[in-house]
Amino acid sequence: MLRTRGTEGIVHRQDLTIMQPMLLILVGAWTTLQADLLSDKKVLLRPPVNFTVKAIGLAQVLLHWAPNPDQEQRNVDLQYHVKISVPQEDEYNTRKTESKYVAPLHDGFAASVRSILRRSHSSLASSWVSAELKAPSGSSGTSVMNLTCTTNTVVSSHTHLRPYQVSLRCTWLVGKDAPEDTQYFLYYRFGVWTEECQEYSRDALDRNTACWFPRTFINSKGFEQLAVHVNGSSKHAAIKPFDQLFTPHAIDQVNPPMNVTVEIEETSLYIQWEKPVSAFPVHCFNYELKIYNPKNGYFQMEKLATNKFVSKIDDVSTYSIQVRAVVSSSCRVSGSWGEWSQPIYVGKEKKPLAEWHLIVFPATACFVLLIFSLICRVCRIWIKLFPPIPAPKSNIKDLLVVTDYEKAAWNETKIEAVSCVEEAGFEVMENSMF
Numbered sequence: 001m002l003r004t005r006g007t008e009g010i011v012h013r014q015d016l017t018i019m020q021p022m023l024l025i026l027v028g029a030w031t032t033l034q035a036d037l038l039s040d041k042k043v044l045l046r047p048p049v050n051f052t053v054k055a056i057g058l059a060q061v062l063l064h065w066a067p068n069p070d071q072e073q074r075n076v077d078l079q080y081h082v083k084i085s086v087p088q089e090d091e092y093n094t095r096k097t098e099s100k101y102v103a104p105l106h107d108g109f110a111a112s113v114r115s116i117l118r119r120s121h122s123s124l125a126s127s128w129v130s131a132e133l134k135a136p137s138g139s140s141g142t143s144v145m146n147l148t149c150t151t152n153t154v155v156s157s158h159t160h161l162r163p164y165q166v167s168l169r170c171t172w173l174v175g176k177d178a179p180e181d182t183q184y185f186l187y188y189r190f191g192v193w194t195e196e197c198q199e200y201s202r203d204a205l206d207r208n209t210a211c212w213f214p215r216t217f218i219n220s221k222g223f224e225q226l227a228v229h230v231n232g233s234s235k236h237a238a239i240k241p242f243d244q245l246f247t248p249h250a251i252d253q254v255n256p257p258m259n260v261t262v263e264i265e266e267t268s269l270y271i272q273w274e275k276p277v278s279a280f281p282v283h284c285f286n287y288e289l290k291i292y293n294p295k296n297g298y299f300q301m302e303k304l305a306t307n308k309f310v311s312k313i314d315d316v317s318t319y320s321i322q323v324r325a326v327v328s329s330s331c332r333v334s335g336s337w338g339e340w341s342q343p344i345y346v347g348k349e350k351k352p353l354a355e356w357h358l359i360v361f362p363a364t365a366c367f368v369l370l371i372f373s374l375i376c377r378v379c380r381i382w383i384k385l386f387p388p389i390p391a392p393k394s395n396i397k398d399l400l401v402v403t404d405y406e407k408a409a410w411n412e413t414k415i416e417a418v419s420c421v422e423e424a425g426f427e428v429m430e431n432s433m434f
Helices: 002-042 353-379 379-386 396-433
Strands: 047-059 062-068 079-086 090-094 098-104 107-117 124-125 129-133 143-153 166-173 183-190 193-196 199-201 208-213 226-233 244-246 258-265 268-273 284-292 299-305 308-312 316-326 344-347
Touching: 002 244, 047 107, 047 129, 062 107, 062 129, 079 258, 090 098, 143 226, 166 183, 258 344, 268 284, 284 353, 299 308
Parallel strands: none
Antiparallel strands: 047 062, 062 098, 079 090, 079 107, 107 124, 107 129, 143 166, 166 208, 183 193, 183 226, 199 208, 226 244, 258 268, 268 308, 284 299, 284 316, 316 344
């Protein structure tokens, strides 16, 4: 019995040992909850002060504010809730008292900020304070329309510093209400770099409608947005500026693969190529291969992660091969497919022997006859070889003319005979007289 009671006492003490930490956790949670509730009642959050919005670059603003000097700082960890209302709705939290934001500014900019206090079981928020940036002046309908831009990677002349650079081309339409003397000017900003366009294309009225940057500071691997700004001038109206943001991967026009080679061995087609001109390494590309057989109109499309492909073909057809590339999602956000490489034609279409004879022999005979007839006509041999056959005279008038002619000839003969007789008689008489 003593052994049993001792065992029960040990078990009881073990239960108390397990329950004590749980009780402490519950008491601590309750104390923290009470403290939070009491603090919420005591702490009064005040809104930030001196909130301003300032344009610091193309399509970029700086939001700045200061903590409220009347705010109790004791044991208070403040955050700020920023809300954008113009040009598009957006919101985010920050612990800082300033924030840079990228957005088109041709319609102005408006934002609000408030103080927030987050705790484990509750949160507090102050009232909002707001600031705005007014839209730039300009007549409605005078800004550019349908602004589009594309980038392309080119080989840099400074290979030891930067082997690849990015070119930029933008096009637009003239505003529907813009005066005829309107002239537009384009700028771009990428990161801290800003450039003005120097090479423009113009329309029939000598207005700028396209811009070309052979070299830029744009990084095709970057994640920053490309900001493009177009303003203008006119003697007859104030031209409203226009901003637009582009994501580099969305407008990057990937170059076609280089050095595409094709070889045929019996009925096997071996295709190989090199990566496009790009700052991305070899493993960052996916490819699409197109093999076209014009004889039967058959397309073979293959999506590949390597730069080699082998295909089975027949030996009586001609094939065209093209390849294009895209940057894979393992290296950046996937964009659109690049341009196709120039087609390469391989193979030789063969015709059966009988069909070949049916085509060649008649064509050769016709050609020889044509040349012979031309030579005959030029040299007047045709008339000698084939003289014209006279047609029979069937005209009654011609028959009458011939008859009259014969009668006339007979009468002349008769008169001549009589004359001869008379002259002979005369001579006889004359001789008889002497």
